[in-house]
Amino acid sequence: xxxxxxxxxxxxxxxxxxxxxxxxxxxxxxxxxxxxxxxxxxxxxxxxxxxxxxxxxxxxxxxxxxxxxxxxxxxxxxxxxxxxxxxxxxxxxxxxxxxxxxxxxx
Numbered sequence: 001x002x003x004x005x006x007x008x009x010x011x012x013x014x015x016x017x018x019x020x021x022x023x024x025x026x027x028x029x030x031x032x033x034x035x036x037x038x039x040x041x042x043x044x045x046x047x048x049x050x051x052x053x054x055x056x057x058x059x060x061x062x063x064x065x066x067x068x069x070x071x072x073x074x075x076x077x078x079x080x081x082x083x084x085x086x087x088x089x090x091x092x093x094x095x096x097x098x099x100x101x102x103x104x105x106x
Contacts, residue, residue: 015081017041017088023075023096028089032068035061035077036094042088043080048074056082 036043042056047067055062065077070099075096079088 015041015084015088017055017079017090019077019090019094021075021094021096023073025070025073027070030065030098031063032065033061033063033097034094035059035097036077037091038079039089039091040083041081041088044078044080046076047072048079088098 023050038055038060042054042061044054045052045062048069050067052064053062056105067073075094077090077094079090081088
């Protein structure tokens with residue numbers, strides 16, 4: 001199960017929108033994932049310093065189980081604009097999910 005540990009930190013650098021999250025993982029045996037809605041860009045995702053995926057088409061979600069450690073974890077989402085006319089960003093906060101036998105829960 002994932003628990004939000006601290007508030008999101010956000011940095012804007014011209015056409016790049018960066019979001020950082022710190023969260024706790026209490027149960028290591030579960031499958032963990034995350035999802036988000038973005039606009040105007042390509043997202044680079046890192047967990048605990050390891051680059052996972054480059055997400056550029058929906059659905060914007062990925063499995064992060066292998067990168068997590070029990071306890072404190074860091075998730076970074078960096079969205080780079082693909083157009084000078086569109087500001088990159090998240091449409092709503094990142095959602096962390098923990099899997100049950102029936103799939104990812106919200």
